[in-house]
Amino acid sequence: MTAAPARAWRLVLERIERDLLEGRFVPGDRLPPERELAAQLGVGRSSVREALRVLEVMGLIRTGTGSGPSSGAIIVATPQGGMSALLRLQVAAHGFPLDDVVRTRLVLESAVVTALAADPDRSTVDARVIVDAMDAGDLTPAEFLALDAQLHLALAEASGNVVIAAMMAGLRTSIESYVLAGAARIPEWDVTSARLRHEHRALLDIIDAGDSVRAGALIHDHISGYYAEAGLARELTPEE
Template sequence: MQWVTEELASGRLHIGDHLPGERTLAETLGVSRNSLREALRILEALGTLHTSTGTGPRSGTIVTAAPEQALSLSLSLQLATRQVEPQDVLQVRLLLEAWAANHSDPARGDWAQPEWILDRMDDETLEVAEFLRLDAEFHVLASRAADNPLISTLMDALRIAIFDHTLSRAQRLPDWGATSARLRREHRGILDALRHGRGEEAADLLETHIRGYYQETAEHSTADEHAVEASRPNA
């Protein structure tokens, strides 16, 4: 793992390059092939490498450098252990997405893909989970209009957390049809502002959009909890 890091940092190894075969690499590093395989498995889990069997240019072990995979895995573990709460995800989203909108450039955006996503979300027969998966993807793509690859990487890493968070809260809503219609309208407004260079307006719309969903689901959660409490027999 240290060797891969040094090779990438020095420029001797680049994204898309193949690593040497196991025997050669084990001899170069002076480690057993079992130790080498363990390290390669870890690097693949972290998104640094991709390994495939067979023949051809895409076979073998290739440097992929997908840091969002490692960040997403780490974030999922933090959420699972309750060291990071959904409220923390909300605050980070607001920071990242508002910054990206304020620094967006219409010339840098690939607007065809988010437009396609919103067209798909107009299908009223979509399951809630599919709608919210597309919703999370839309927000990731919208962040890419800012000239900051780290912001995009962090947003990509948050994608799963955003999806899980919004899906769990959607289950509290009494009228998903009304909520999804509002979300679709808000997405269209955000996209229009971004693609026409109104970054400050887009940032305001994003904050209203994100906070609005959180507040709506929180209100219904509170109402549900009160109803449950009221239905309990007195001690």
């Protein structure tokens, strides 16, 4: 007897989750063919395909056609893609208020720069390359903000915490359109972008000096100040 179609695809997800937790699958492994999964779980192949589409959107697998080494459903575990998709949809549907997204960014990025400043083996080399690229005089606001997102993500990745890096990438991606729209409301973008570049360099210098307290305070003012100036969220106090 096959499972009810409305729930059948969930059985596939639960089976794959259990196999991952118990170590039967690891990144790089190929999932069994659709026909085999369907037979094992007593569901239709359409339910298996639906489950695989969900897993692909979540960033847990990639799928390929044909019969070569890249064919089939392969576990890749790329959480940034799935996190970005989830957060983008929740923000678009007003499930996550923008103010809460900003507060979460403050918590995560404060943790990132504090940890980096305290780490004697820290490296801000990649971040400085991006800061240098932001000095180009012909950048549009969209190009500048894309580099800005790369900079903040580079710091998260430098901290070594892959969960924070994935969450930050997802949060920033989820509000890309809001951030760009906010830039259009800033009357003197050249002045604002110059200030942001100055704050970026100051932040990296403070991190390299090992001053965790000042790094945390500056990243808070940097993020909350921009969102307030762009009219995206109310100005947040240090306690928030």
